[in-house]
Amino acid sequence: MRQGNLPHFFIAMRVGLTYNLKKQTVRCDGSLNDHEAEWDDQETIDAIISAISRHHTAIPIEADLGAFDALKRSRPDIVFNIAEGAGGPHREACIPAMLEMLAIPYTGSDPTTLGICLDKGRTKEALQYHRIPTPAFELLESADACDRWRSFPAIVKPLWEGSSKGVRNSSFVATPDELRLETERIVEAYRQPAIVEAFLSGREFTVAVIGNGAGARALPAVEISFDSLPPMAHKIYSYEAKWVWDVPGKPLDIFSCPAQVDAQLGRRIAQTALDAFRALRCRDWCRIDIRLDDDCAPNIIELNPLPGILPKPEDNSCFPKAARAAGMDYAALINTVLNTALQRCRLLDPSPSAR
Numbered sequence: 001m002r003q004g005n006l007p008h009f010f011i012a013m014r015v016g017l018t019y020n021l022k023k024q025t026v027r028c029d030g031s032l033n034d035h036e037a038e039w040d041d042q043e044t045i046d047a048i049i050s051a052i053s054r055h056h057t058a059i060p061i062e063a064d065l066g067a068f069d070a071l072k073r074s075r076p077d078i079v080f081n082i083a084e085g086a087g088g089p090h091r092e093a094c095i096p097a098m099l100e101m102l103a104i105p106y107t108g109s110d111p112t113t114l115g116i117c118l119d120k121g122r123t124k125e126a127l128q129y130h131r132i133p134t135p136a137f138e139l140l141e142s143a144d145a146c147d148r149w150r151s152f153p154a155i156v157k158p159l160w161e162g163s164s165k166g167v168r169n170s171s172f173v174a175t176p177d178e179l180r181l182e183t184e185r186i187v188e189a190y191r192q193p194a195i196v197e198a199f200l201s202g203r204e205f206t207v208a209v210i211g212n213g214a215g216a217r218a219l220p221a222v223e224i225s226f227d228s229l230p231p232m233a234h235k236i237y238s239y240e241a242k243w244v245w246d247v248p249g250k251p252l253d254i255f256s257c258p259a260q261v262d263a264q265l266g267r268r269i270a271q272t273a274l275d276a277f278r279a280l281r282c283r284d285w286c287r288i289d290i291r292l293d294d295d296c297a298p299n300i301i302e303l304n305p306l307p308g309i310l311p312k313p314e315d316n317s318c319f320p321k322a323a324r325a326a327g328m329d330y331a332a333l334i335n336t337v338l339n340t341a342l343q344r345c346r347l348l349d350p351s352p353s354a355r
Contacts, residue, residue: 012055012056012057013056013076013077013078013342013347014056014057014074014077015052015056015057015058015059015077015078015079015080016059016071016074016076016078016079016104017045017048017049017059017079017080017082018063018067018080018106019039019040019045019062019083020036020040020062020063020083020084020085021039021040021042021062022036022039022041023036034163034165034239034243037162037163037165038084038162038163038165039084040308043311043312044310044311047311047330050331051330051331051333051334051335052080052334052335052338054331056338059074059076061074061079063083063084063085063086063094064086067095067098068102071098071099071102071104072102075102075104076104077105078105078106078107078338078341078342078345079095079099079105079106079107080106080107080334080337080338080341081095081096081106081107081306083095084162084306088160089119089160089192090115090118092114092115092117092118092306093111093115096108096109096114097111105347106341107285107337107338107341108283108284108285108306108341109281109282109283109284109286109305110281112281113280113281113282113283114305114306116280117280117282117302117303117305118160119159120137120159120160120302121137121139121159123280123300123302124197124300126280127276127279127280130275132272132275132300133272133293133297133299133300134299134300134301135199135200135293135299135301136197136198137195137196137197137198138195138196138197139193139194140156140187140193140195141193142183143183143187145183146180146183146196147176149179149196151198152173152174152175152176153172153173153199154173154179154196154197154198154199155171155172155173155196155199156171156182156194156196157186157194157197158192158195159193159195162304162306163242163243163308164238164239164241164242164243165190166186166239167236167238167239168240170182171238172199172234172236179196183196199236200293201235201294202293202294203223203292204223204224204235204237204289204290204291204292205222205223205224205259205269205291205298206222206287206290207219207221207270207273207287207288207290207322208222208285208287208307208319208322209273209274209277209282209286209287209288210285210336210337211340212283212340212344216274216277216278217274218269218273218274219323219325219326220258220325220326221258221259221261221266221269221270221322222255222256222257222259222321222322223256224237224254225254225255226241226254228252228254229241229245229252230245233245237289248314248315251314251316252316254316255318255321257318257324257325258325265296268297268298269298272298272299272300273290273298280305283341283344284337284341284344285305285307285319285337286304286305286307287303287307287308287318288302288303288304289301289302289303289304307319309330309333309334311330319333320333323336
């Protein structure tokens with residue numbers, strides 16, 4: 001079945017949409033508030049509902065404390081899940097765990113994969129087990145643990161955050177003192193360990209993957225170019241680069257899609273992303289961040305099984321950008337992911353006998 005196309009035996013369904021609504025990005029004193037950085041704004045939620053409603057009945061359900069009762073009451077045929085959760089290392093697994101208890105199918109990865117992928121340390125341990133390249137790392141429970149790390153430059157991040165939360169321009173560290181300061185900032189501000197990893201100086205890409213098992217495929221890779229960042233910026237995709245310097249009214253020319261790479265490197269990037277997708281047992285879709293090392297070998301930075309999907313091109317959202325390069329508009333992207341989950345759950349039988 002081609003992207004966005006529907007078979008003759010297609011059946012309209014009641015599709016739930018579980019989400020967290022972003023309400024505040026700036027504190028009253030004017031400073032940045034990244035607490036809701038992973039959540040979606042109303043425009044994105046409306047765009048997904050519009051896409052689902054082309055073929056189905058959409059049932060929006062906010063992933064708050066009333067979500068379980070709302071799901072139990074409405075009992076959709078399947079749920080399109082984009083809920084990031086409200087806090088803690090297992091927040092992305094909460095809605096899928098509820099859905100499994102209620103025996104309601106849903107898009108995307110299961111609670112185990114979501115929990116592992118959110119924890120950058122456990123992700124890297126799994127990648128190392130499968131011999132998939134990833135930068136060397138160390139978990140730091142406190143600044144006192146920084147003495148264990150001796151390789152610079154490095155990058156320091158919160159252990160279980162996404163959407164560049166906690167990754168500031170200062171997260172690039174070149175000395176032990178800078179490492180200690182950043183570790184203290186992360187542990188105190190985010191109430192979690194920091195993870196420090198070797199900084200790779202090569203090019204950076206992100207790869208959108210759709211499908212399951214042997215049928216999973218990589219969409220055209222997006223390259224992140226740091227040349228358009230302010231002069232004082234380090235070559236990292238920080239919170240400032242993602243949310244402060246790059247805004248819809250004045251988007252940065254930071255992405256190239258399809259990435260301009262030779263055929264051999266393009267295949268290596270795509271295959272590395274697919275290897276990680278399968279090793280972590282991702283389902284339906286995932287966005288995978290990759291950086292090249294000094295030997296131009298692709299290394300996995302992290303996996304995002306709940307990828308951001310802002311609808312407008314000027315939003316510079318990478319998964320929709322890759323989908324457009326593959327010939328899918330926004331509605332086709334949403335329905336391709338949904339149909340992928342429907343087929344996996346055997347709710348959309350592609351065989352002629354089902355017509």
